[in-house]
Amino acid sequence: MSKAAREMAILTLALLAALLxxxxxxxxxxxxxxxxxLMGWFWFxxxxxxxxxxxxxLDPKDVKAYRQQHRGATISDAVNALGKP
Numbered sequence: 001m002s003k004a005a006r007e008m009a010i011l012t013l014a015l016l017a018a019l020l021x022x023x024x025x026x027x028x029x030x031x032x033x034x035x036x037x038l039m040g041w042f043w044f045x046x047x048x049x050x051x052x053x054x055x056x057x058l059d060p061k062d063v064k065a066y067r068q069q070h071r072g073a074t075i076s077d078a079v080n081a082l083g084k085p
Contacts, residue, residue, distance in 0.1 A: 013037035049076035053083030
């Protein structure tokens with residue numbers, strides 16, 4: 001599932017939860033759905049990545065070339081792949 005699809009699913013759950021809270025006679029269902037959307041947002045958010053290698057000698061052009069060759073790679077991914085252990 002892509003990042004955009006995950007965000008859209010979580011947003012849809014949140015909107016359905018708000019609708020259930022407003023329209024329903026029993027708002028606890030909406031609160032449960034809303035808490036599920038909130039938990040999903042926390043679970044699927046982007047994790048901060050760490051650089052685990054020595055990156056002092058890296059050329060920014062090499063990092064850019066790596067990212068162009070490996071679509072979807074982050075700067076941290078490129079530095080970890082190109083840096084010295």
